[in-house]
Amino acid sequence: DAGITQSPRHKVTETGTPVTLRCHQTENHRYMYWYRQDPGHGLRLIHYSYGVKDTDKGEVSDGYSVSRSKTEDFLLTLESATSSQTSVYFCAISEEGKGNNQPQHFGDGTRLSIL
Amino acid sequence: SQQGEEDPQALSIQEGENATMNCSYKTSINNLQWYRQNSGRGLVHLILIRSNEREKHSGRLRVTLDTSKKSSSLLITASRAADTASYFCATVGSSSNTGKLIFGQGTTLQVKP
Numbered sequence: 001d002a003g004i005t006q007s008p009r010h011k012v013t014e015t016g017t018p019v020t021l022r023c024h025q026t027e028n029h030r031y032m033y034w035y036r037q038d039p040g041h042g043l044r045l046i047h048y049s050y051g052v053k054d055t056d057k058g059e060v061s062d063g064y065s066v067s068r069s070k071t072e073d074f075l076l077t078l079e080s081a082t083s084s085q086t087s088v089y090f091c092a093i094s095e096e097g098k099g100n101n102q103p104q105h106f107g108d109g110t111r112l113s114i115l
Numbered sequence: 116s117q118q119g120e121e122d123p124q125a126l127s128i129q130e131g132e133n134a135t136m137n138c139s140y141k142t143s144i145n146n147l148q149w150y151r152q153n154s155g156r157g158l159v160h161l162i163l164i165r166s167n168e169r170e171k172h173s174g175r176l177r178v179t180l181d182t183s184k185k186s187s188s189l190l191i192t193a194s195r196a197a198d199t200a201s202y203f204c205a206t207v208g209s210s211s212n213t214g215k216l217i218f219g220q221g222t223t224l225q226v227k228p
Contacts, residue, residue, distance in 0.1 A: 004157075031214055042203065042220040043158070050213050058215070090157055094214050101146050101165055101207075102214055106157035 003027050006091050006107040014115055019078040021110050023091030025071075030096040032074040033104065034058075034066060036087040043090065049074055081114045088112070121204060121219040129227050134191040136222040138204030139184075145207040147180055148216065149189050152201045161189075161202075166209070196228045 003026030013019055023032060031050055035043040035058075045058030047066040055066050063085060065077045078085055088111050092104040122137045140147070146165045150158040164171045164180045164187070171178045177190040191198055201223045205216040 033215075035218075040220065043205075043216075043218040045215060045217070048213060048215060056213070059217075092158075101163060103148060103160035103163055104158075104214070104216060105160065106150075108155075108157045 004091060004093055004105060004107040006089075006110050008110060009108070010111045012113045012115065013081055015082060016080050019081050019112065019114075021076045021089055021091075021112070023074045023076070023107060025074075025093050027093060027095075027105075028071060029093040029105075030071075031094045031104075032068065033092040033094075034064075034074065034076045035090045035092065036060065036085075037090060037109070038087050046076065046089075083114050086112060086114045121202075121222045123222060124220070125223045125225075127225040127227065128194055130194060130196055132194055134194050134198070134224055134226070136189045136202050136204075136224070138187045138189070138219055140187075140204075140206050140217075140219075141185065142206075143209040144182070145209050145211060147178075147187050148205045148207075149176075149178060149187075150203045150205060152203065152221070154200075158203065191224075194224075194226045196226050198224060199226045200224060 005024045007022045033048040034046040037043045044060045049055045049068040067075045088109045090109045091107045094102045094104045120139045148163045149161045152158045175192045180187045201221045203221045205218045
């Protein structure tokens with residue numbers, strides 16, 4: 001299995017509090033991604049990174065920010081959590097490859113509940 | 116909006132039977148990928164088919180791609196109870212240079228022993 005660790009695995013917090021999720025990889029892959037998975041929506045891309053300090057928005061980026069100060073770590077922050085951000089969050093990584101023909105490897109997810 | 120639409124949403128079969136799942140997408144692609152997700156776990160990559168390929172095999176998996184119809188199918192032959200999972204198709208757009216995937220909503224497969 002690809003070396004991807006997400007932390008925490010579960011978190012319950014209150015509306016309005018800041019939350020940071022961490023994704024750590026040991027594969028030295030260039031690309032890292034954050035997705036959320038919700039019933040009826042599949043997986044949707046929040047933000048992604050194509051290198052240290054290089055990030056960009058995905059499909060559902062409102063209310064989220066990211067940072068990547070080291071190759072191995074990609075942080076997802078909810079500055080002020082809302083109930084609509086209750087979801088399962090997945091981190092994924094991929095190598096740089098020709099024509100983007102590289103698969104993504106996923107962590108086991110963080111289940112976040114915002115009350 | 117989701118790129119891929121999968122059909123059926125749910126499928127229940129007996130062990131030993133074949134399972135076929137279909138995926139349709141809307142825009143031109145660089146490649147299409149299939150992933151499996153067991154309950155409570157992350158997604159696992161199964162197979163990648165490039166836009167210039169029509170068919171690909173991996174063990175008991177067979178994937179076809181019809182770019183003229185913007186559709187793909189995943190066939191699992193001789194299914195086993197361990198194949199019970201959700202299956203997702205995902206596409207990389209032809210204009211993408213970052214490998215961003217756009218996922219369908221998935222097909223839930225139950226294989227009864």
